[in-house]
Amino acid sequence: MLQVLQFIIYMALYSFSLNRLAFFSSVVFFFILLSLKIKTRPQLLRIFTEGEREERESASHSSPLCKAQN
Numbered sequence: 001m002l003q004v005l006q007f008i009i010y011m012a013l014y015s016f017s018l019n020r021l022a023f024f025s026s027v028v029f030f031f032i033l034l035s036l037k038i039k040t041r042p043q044l045l046r047i048f049t050e051g052e053r054e055e056r057e058s059a060s061h062s063s064p065l066c067k068a069q070n
Helices: 002-018 018-068
Strands: none
Touching: 002 018
């Protein structure tokens, strides 16, 4: 994520040296990208927490089995 931001900043500075229209279009593109990141973050967070929950459930199911084997 940080590398993407650095790339966009470098491209914005480079395009600003070329012309101002390209600079403003890159700023608009940056805000569109940022809004997409904000929209997809809750979905990614939900997927991550569901995966974490499945790992915990599988760990809790396997621990009594290990105790029974010992």
